[in-house]
Amino acid sequence: MGTRDMMPSFELYQPDTLEAALDLLGRFGEDGWALAGGNDSFDWFKDRVKRPRYVVDLTGIEALKGIRETADGGVEIGALTTLTEIERSDVIRSRFGVLAEAASKVASPQIRNTGTIGGNLCQDARCWYYRYGVHCYRAGGNTCYADTPEGQNREHCLWGADRCVAVSPSDTAPAMVVLDARMVVAGPNGEREVPAEQFFIGPSIDITRMTVLEPGELLTAIRIPPSWAGARFYFEKVADRNVWDFPLVNIAAAMRVNGNVIEDARFAAGAVQCTPRRLTVVEEVVRGQPRSEDLARLAGQSAVRGATPLNYNHFKIPLLQNLVMRAVRDA
DSSP: OGGGGSOOOOEEEOOSSHHHHHHHHHHHGGGEEEESSOHHHHHHHHTTSOOOSEEEEOTTOGGGOOEEEOTTSOEEEETTOBHHHHHHOHHHHHHOHHHHHHHHTSSOHHHHHHOBHHHHHHOOOOOHHHHTTOOOGGGTSSOOTTSSTTOOOTTSOSSOOBSBOOOOOOSHHHHHHHTTOEEEEEETTEEEEEEHHHHBOOTTTOTTOSBSOOTTOEEEEEEEOGGGTTOEEEEEEEOSSSSSOOOSEEEEEEEEEETTEEEEEEEEEESSSSSOEEOHHHHHHHTTEEOOHHHHHHHHHHHTTTOOOOTTOTTHHHHHHHHHHHHHHHO
16 A cells, blocks of 8 residues: 555656757657646656656746747747746736636645646546546546446536546636637647647547647647737636635636627636536627626526536536626626
C-alpha cells in the first residue's frame, strides 16, 4: 500500500525553448510526458497509474508565459501562465472578467500559484475508477464501472455518454468557450489554431483523450478576441467544498445588454458532459428578450432539455437549471 505514494523513476529534461521541447517529445513518443504545473501529473505518478520513462518539464520556456494585449483589443495568454496571474490580471479582469472569476475558483490559492491555464484546460478525466487504475473503457477495457447499477456516478455526466460517463473537470474551459477563444497548438507539423469549442472532444470521437492534442503536440497559447470584451459576465461554481474540489456543475455566461434587452449571449456549462457544454438553446431563448424573472425561468428550463441522469446525479438537473436562471438574472 505504501508504494502508491512513491513516484516511479523517470529521466527529467528541462528545455528552455519550445522547439527543444517538441523535439524531445517527438523522440520519446509514448514514453514521454509533458509537465507544466505538475498538479495533475504528480497525482498520476504517485498513484503509479502513469509511468513515463521521460518527463519534459516545460516551466523553463519563458515564451509560453505571460498575458499580452493584442493590437485588436484582445489578449494572448501563454499556456504556462499561472491561474493566479490570470485571476489578478487587470486586463483580464476589466475586459474578460468571466475568465478571471473562473480562474479564481480553481482548487486552492496554493494550487493556483503553480497551476497553469494550459494544465487546467488539458487535464485528464477525474473519474476515480479511471484514475485509480481500473481497466475501464477509457483505460482500454470493456466496461464503464461508473455506469453500472452499483457504480458511483454522482459527479458524472448528463449528456454525451459513449461508453464513458466522465465529465470535463476544468473550471476555465466553459469561460474559454463563451469568450470564443482560440487554442494555439504546436507540434511536429507546425502551428494550428483550434476554436475552444472544438478543442475539447468526447468519447465518441476518441475515448483515450479529452482534447484534440495529438501525441507530440502542445497547447502553447490561448488567443481571446475582443468580440466579448466588456460584456456582462457571470461565473458560478458549485462544489462540495469551496476550495480544492472539482465542480459538480459550473456555468459561464457572457451577455451584451442594451437597456434591459439581451442583444446577444453565450452560455457554457462544465461538469455535465465530457466536454464543456455550449448551451445554444439558452442563447436562442434569451437573445433579443428583456431580462426578467420569467425569462430566467424559461432559460433554466431550456438548459436541461434532453438530460439523461445516472443513478446518483439527478441533482445536477435542478442545479444546472438554477445556475442558468441566476446567470440570466444577475450577470
